[in-house]
Amino acid sequence: DTAVSQTPKYLVTQMGNDKSIKCEQNLGHDTMYWYKQDSKKFLKIMFSYNNKELIINETVPNRFSPKSPDKAHLNLHINSLELGDSAVYFCASSQGRVSTEAFFGQGTRLTVV
Amino acid sequence: QQPVQSPQAVILREGEDAVINCSSSKALYSVHWYRQKHGEAPVFLMILLKGGEQKGHEKISASFNEKKQQSSLYLTASQLSYSGTYFCGTETTGNQFYFGTGTSLTVIP
Numbered sequence: 001d002t003a004v005s006q007t008p009k010y011l012v013t014q015m016g017n018d019k020s021i022k023c024e025q026n027l028g029h030d031t032m033y034w035y036k037q038d039s040k041k042f043l044k045i046m047f048s049y050n051n052k053e054l055i056i057n058e059t060v061p062n063r064f065s066p067k068s069p070d071k072a073h074l075n076l077h078i079n080s081l082e083l084g085d086s087a088v089y090f091c092a093s094s095q096g097r098v099s100t101e102a103f104f105g106q107g108t109r110l111t112v113v
Numbered sequence: 114q115q116p117v118q119s120p121q122a123v124i125l126r127e128g129e130d131a132v133i134n135c136s137s138s139k140a141l142y143s144v145h146w147y148r149q150k151h152g153e154a155p156v157f158l159m160i161l162l163k164g165g166e167q168k169g170h171e172k173i174s175a176s177f178n179e180k181k182q183q184s185s186l187y188l189t190a191s192q193l194s195y196s197g198t199y200f201c202g203t204e205t206t207g208n209q210f211y212f213g214t215g216t217s218l219t220v221i222p
Contacts, residue, residue, distance in 0.1 A: 043212035090154060104154035
């Protein structure tokens with residue numbers, strides 16, 4: 001059983017479209033995250049979500065919005081996609097806040113054309 | 114804000130040792146280390162909490178100097194399976210988390 005799973009694994013879409021990436025974890029963790037990894041491999045935290053408390057990285061455009069229907073799911077919605085949004089997006093989860101081990105999903109490679 | 118890692122890249126022969134450094138400009142509560150193989154997700158190696166405790170994971174260990182806001186990852190007797198990009202992750206005392214710039218490590222036979 002995959003601990004943290006994301007779908008889709010690959011996503012190719014045109015500029016201006018709206019898309020979603022789904023994430024589910026079966027570890028019973030109470031904190032979930034979204035990370036963006038750019039072409040230079042820099043990993044940047046976008047959001048963390050813990051017990052309905054959303055912490056947003058202020059550098060993330062408001063076209064990006066996380067949605068959590070329950071503790072095991074944290075989906076990422078992106079509106080009006082831009083070329084610069086092309087990257088690999090990782091979902092992760094951990095038990096508690098940051099000072100614990102995070103488990104990552106396999107990543108979603110988003111390409112905006 | 115993003116911690117700086119050095120070196121950016123290193124190539125080792127099997128059996129050689131390496132040290133990867135991570136330096137932050139902010140006061141730290143903890144340092145995490147992850148390894149990411151090409152095309153895969155980052156995988157957790159260890160966490161070091163404030164207090165300077167050194168931790169080990171097989172032949173990989175790390176130290177954390179909270180006064181200098183630095184951490185080092187030590188890889189001894191490297192194996193081919195150690196190849197990948199290593200990231201430190203720093204949690205500041207203000208509860209912010211940043212991954213480092215990454216160090217690409219390649220082990221060759």
